[in-house]
Amino acid sequence: MKTPIYMDYQATTPVDPRVLEAMLPYFSDTFGNAASRNHAYGWTAEEAVDKARQQIASLMGASPKEIVFTSGSTEGINLAIKGVAEMYGAKGKHIITSQAEHKAVLDTCMHLEKQGYEVTYLKPDKTGRTTAEDVAAALRDDTILVALMWANNEVGTVNPIREIGALCHEKGVIFFTDGTQAIGKIPCDVEADNVDIACLSAHKIYGPKGVGALYVRRRKPRVRLVAQMDGGGHERGMRSGTLNVPGIVGLGKACELCEQELEAEAKRAAELRDYMQELITSELDHVHLNGHPEHRLPNCLNLSFNYVEGESLLMGISDVAVSSGSACTSASLEPSHVLRSMDVGDDLAHSSIRFGIGRFTTKEEVEFAAKLVIENVKRLREMSPLYEMVQEGIDLSTVQWQAEH
Numbered sequence: 001m002k003t004p005i006y007m008d009y010q011a012t013t014p015v016d017p018r019v020l021e022a023m024l025p026y027f028s029d030t031f032g033n034a035a036s037r038n039h040a041y042g043w044t045a046e047e048a049v050d051k052a053r054q055q056i057a058s059l060m061g062a063s064p065k066e067i068v069f070t071s072g073s074t075e076g077i078n079l080a081i082k083g084v085a086e087m088y089g090a091k092g093k094h095i096i097t098s099q100a101e102h103k104a105v106l107d108t109c110m111h112l113e114k115q116g117y118e119v120t121y122l123k124p125d126k127t128g129r130t131t132a133e134d135v136a137a138a139l140r141d142d143t144i145l146v147a148l149m150w151a152n153n154e155v156g157t158v159n160p161i162r163e164i165g166a167l168c169h170e171k172g173v174i175f176f177t178d179g180t181q182a183i184g185k186i187p188c189d190v191e192a193d194n195v196d197i198a199c200l201s202a203h204k205i206y207g208p209k210g211v212g213a214l215y216v217r218r219r220k221p222r223v224r225l226v227a228q229m230d231g232g233g234h235e236r237g238m239r240s241g242t243l244n245v246p247g248i249v250g251l252g253k254a255c256e257l258c259e260q261e262l263e264a265e266a267k268r269a270a271e272l273r274d275y276m277q278e279l280i281t282s283e284l285d286h287v288h289l290n291g292h293p294e295h296r297l298p299n300c301l302n303l304s305f306n307y308v309e310g311e312s313l314l315m316g317i318s319d320v321a322v323s324s325g326s327a328c329t330s331a332s333l334e335p336s337h338v339l340r341s342m343d344v345g346d347d348l349a350h351s352s353i354r355f356g357i358g359r360f361t362t363k364e365e366v367e368f369a370a371k372l373v374i375e376n377v378k379r380l381r382e383m384s385p386l387y388e389m390v391q392e393g394i395d396l397s398t399v400q401w402q403a404e405h
């Protein structure tokens with residue numbers, strides 16, 4: 001086993017060897033520009049792009065004509081939210097989203113607030129979920145867009161997309177969902193799930209970094225977006241720029257593999273995730289599951305460990321590559337905004353760890369990681385006076401702490 005063991009699959013994934021193989025010819029022999037209409041180099045590239053469009057559309061129940069290529073989900077999110085805001089701004093200036101969204105959504109919304117738009121940031125429930133009822137209560141006559149993620153990248157909670165989408169369609173409001181963590185991992189169908197716009201990113205589904213796609217509904221309703229990148233009018237005028245042909249071929253192949261293997265992969269990941277949770281919670285008490293116990297991704301396990309110091313725990317388990325809700329692993333000093341929005345206290349947020357189970361995760365790796373976590377939590381708790389008091393049956397909430405003079 002090679003350490004550190006990679007368990008940060010929500011941050012990025014390695015390129016699947018089958019994806020790499022599909023991409024390689026497009027860096028060398030078949031290097032044409034997909035927009036070159038006058039010769040075979042261009043036609044071959046265009047054919048490859050068309051095939052990828054088909055593979056991507058198929059994974060999410062869309063039509064190939066509804067796929068717009070991007071550089072990834074951050075760009076897709078910007079294009080979706082700003083594109084809708086600019087196109088429909090005369091109709092209304094109100095947008096609904098959630099506090100648990102990815103920064104790309106939150107920062108884009110804050111940018112629009114500075115331009116005169118009004119944004120409602122719904123507070124999710126304690127599991128990170130936003131319901132259709134929450135959305136219904138926030139809808140206004142001037143609401144033009146609801147932006148809620150399909151599945152959360154930190155805690156794996158899956159939102160009730162179908163119900164939220166149905167509500168939006170009933171009210172004539174456009175519904176955008178950040179599908180980065182969900183599409184390819186759980187069954188997603190933009191028709192059945194009533195989605196108008198959805199983004200995905202290749203590097204989260206075993207494709208290359210720097211390429212993604214945006215689904216934009218063409219009928220019932222036809223969604224229009226103001227382009228955020230002007231130029232040659234590629235991608236039906238929604239996103240100019242020469243297409244990243246090798247990247248797009250890789251994204252297409254990645255989608256095809258996800259579609260073929262989704263069911264088996266989700267089952268295998270969920271089994272490993274539950275096994276890991278079982279290993280840890282059978283040895284340790286005071287472990288909290290962050291996220292929803294049922295409505296969650298099969299490949300994500302986010303746990304907090306009471307009475308241990310987050311940074312010491314992370315250092316202790318450095319043979320496992322994971323992410324934490326703690327401030328020390330992120331660029332900002334704040335603990336995770338997602339955990340905060342779910343009312344997870346700062347102490348628990350600091351000791352939270354996200355374990356990602358990926359396509360290449362083995363049972364052996366799960367056992368190694370679980371053992372390391374158990375050993376380290378036990379070691380740290382042995383040094384914790386608080387944990388000792390709890391073990392003695394003292395209710396910490398009733399303790400009168402001596403003030404310092």
Ligand SMILES: *Cc1c(COP(=O)(O)O)cnc(C)c1O
Pocket residue numbers: 010011071072073074075102104149151152153178180181201202204212
């Ligand atoms: C990774 C991620 C993004 C950003 O995607 P990039 O392609 O890296 O820009 C957006 N939303 C979610 C939920 C993500 O997990």
